Amino acid sequence: MTPRDFEHEEHSASPDVWDEILDRERVNEGQVLLSYADAFRALGLHDPNSQKLGRGKFGHVYRLGPEHAPTGALKITRDVYDALASFSLIGRNFSHLPQTQNVWALAETFIDDWAGWYAIKREYLHPLNEKDTALIEVLYEVYDNDKIHNLKIPKPHNHAMRDKWRVHVRDILDSTSSLHLLPRTMELLSQIGIGSQELASLGVDWCDIHSDNVMRSSDGTLKISDVGLCNLRYAVESVTVPELAPSTLHIPLLSLQCS
Numbered sequence: 001m002t003p004r005d006f007e008h009e010e011h012s013a014s015p016d017v018w019d020e021i022l023d024r025e026r027v028n029e030g031q032v033l034l035s036y037a038d039a040f041r042a043l044g045l046h047d048p049n050s051q052k053l054g055r056g057k058f059g060h061v062y063r064l065g066p067e068h069a070p071t072g073a074l075k076i077t078r079d080v081y082d083a084l085a086s087f088s089l090i091g092r093n094f095s096h097l098p099q100t101q102n103v104w105a106l107a108e109t110f111i112d113d114w115a116g117w118y119a120i121k122r123e124y125l126h127p128l129n130e131k132d133t134a135l136i137e138v139l140y141e142v143y144d145n146d147k148i149h150n151l152k153i154p155k156p157h158n159h160a161m162r163d164k165w166r167v168h169v170r171d172i173l174d175s176t177s178s179l180h181l182l183p184r185t186m187e188l189l190s191q192i193g194i195g196s197q198e199l200a201s202l203g204v205d206w207c208d209i210h211s212d213n214v215m216r217s218s219d220g221t222l223k224i225s226d227v228g229l230c231n232l233r234y235a236v237e238s239v240t241v242p243e244l245a246p247s248t249l250h251i252p253l254l255s256l257q258c259s
Helices: 015-023 029-035 038-041 078-089 128-143 157-176 179-200
Strands: 003-005 052-055 060-065 072-079 100-106 117-122 202-208 213-217 223-225 230-232 239-244
Touching: 015 052, 029 072, 038 072, 078 100, 078 117, 078 230, 078 239, 100 239, 117 202, 128 157, 128 179, 157 179, 179 202, 179 223
Parallel strands: none
Antiparallel strands: 003 239, 052 060, 060 072, 072 117, 100 117, 202 230, 213 223
16 A cells, blocks of 8 residues: 655644535545445445444444444544544554554545545444433533633643633533532543543644544543544654555546546
């Protein structure tokens, strides 16, 4: 497999950059699945329809292996920031980040140097229970409030920032007669803070608190499942992502109608 580098990549996933990723010309994901069917089957993706786990703005996540004994997950995405941040996780073992086995550039889908589809293979994660999902949404409501200034995800030893969060979380929970859930909400925030610090140690600044982006491993550990909305504090031109070979018999994707 030949590598793909990122000489011209922007380092910060600003809203304008995300809009540009969404709006750019692209190959249809169905065509991607067909062109790379052999490679995906070798990874454990045999029936995309039945193995589909969820959809985001930039693609889908699929279960690898049988439903009763999944072997991992495969994320197919157009988000280059997710691909680059996930690439930095390969072979590393963090407590609140997904174990990531590989990241590939799907080269036949690329319109220019970096605008195309990527495949990310990682551990299989489970959805949070209903209660924890609702509490993560409380954290999101606090973080997304434009009236609260200078709010950051608290690192484990940043007690002042944690206390600032506690005030606003308490107000929301109290308004719904759920103040008894404050300790659990703050525990979830602490675990997210550890995951955020683990990413920061790799030069990845992540801030996308949302229930869609937080899941749990098989042992119940909370993990940040989507690292795409981030800033990269390292030279992306030094990153070389391998390319995944397409199926032997296929029509070159760039000869097809893009949609």
